[in-house]
Amino acid sequence: MPVTPLVSPHLEPEPEPEALLAEVIGLDLPRLALPRTCGGEGADIATLASAVQALARRQPAAALLAWSQCLLAEALARSPNVALREHLLPDLLDGSLAGAVSWSLDFGLVQAPWPVKGRPRDRGWHLSGRLLQVPNLQWAGHVLLCPVWFEPDGPQAARLGWALLRSEEDGLRHALDSSRALTRQAACGTVTLQRVHFREDELLADDAGALALPLRLFDQALRSAWWAGVLQRPTARTHDGSPRP
Structure with a gap:
């Protein structure tokens, strides 16, 4: 008696996050709007x-x-920290390093992301916080962009700045969300920071406002494109023709 397969041969296997990021890099999307310099x-x-909109019509997770x-x-590209840019940007453009952001696709930077808190230490800070719905937490390695609320340090007043955190930092943990196809394919999850040491020479920007405005406009344009592409997709169906939940 033949055994019925558990998975229908008419259903394609779910794409892996690594393959989808490779597709994004192959399309040269991270390089497209960057200055030639x-x-x-x-x-x-x-x-x-x-x-991005065209990609979202075909593959929403890749567009995310x-x-x-x-x-x-x-x-x-907009950071005043030239050394950090020259060190990390080539790896982001060739896909050997994934780029994760600390705010969700739902609201983007229209709603300011809750910042990580930084307590001053010698020539740096200890960072603590919990970030939800973070995309692109690729297993091979990623760098996380997040705002940080730096507590006052002597004559230095409290302020908001931007940090980039590498996935291998001590005290940084992430847990992937496998509850939905989109979050699985886009490697989304929760990031927890517990006394992560961060050096002052690694600041992406000390003036949060100077970087937030151009990023907000950039974020809004790409998020709108993602939603437009997803809404243009035909209704996905299973192998028997019924609508897929």
């Missing part, structure tokens, strides 16, 4: 948004990864 192609944001990877590249 940073190794980009110098296109305008509308051209990049159109490409593009949103996150492009935001990281844009943040580095």
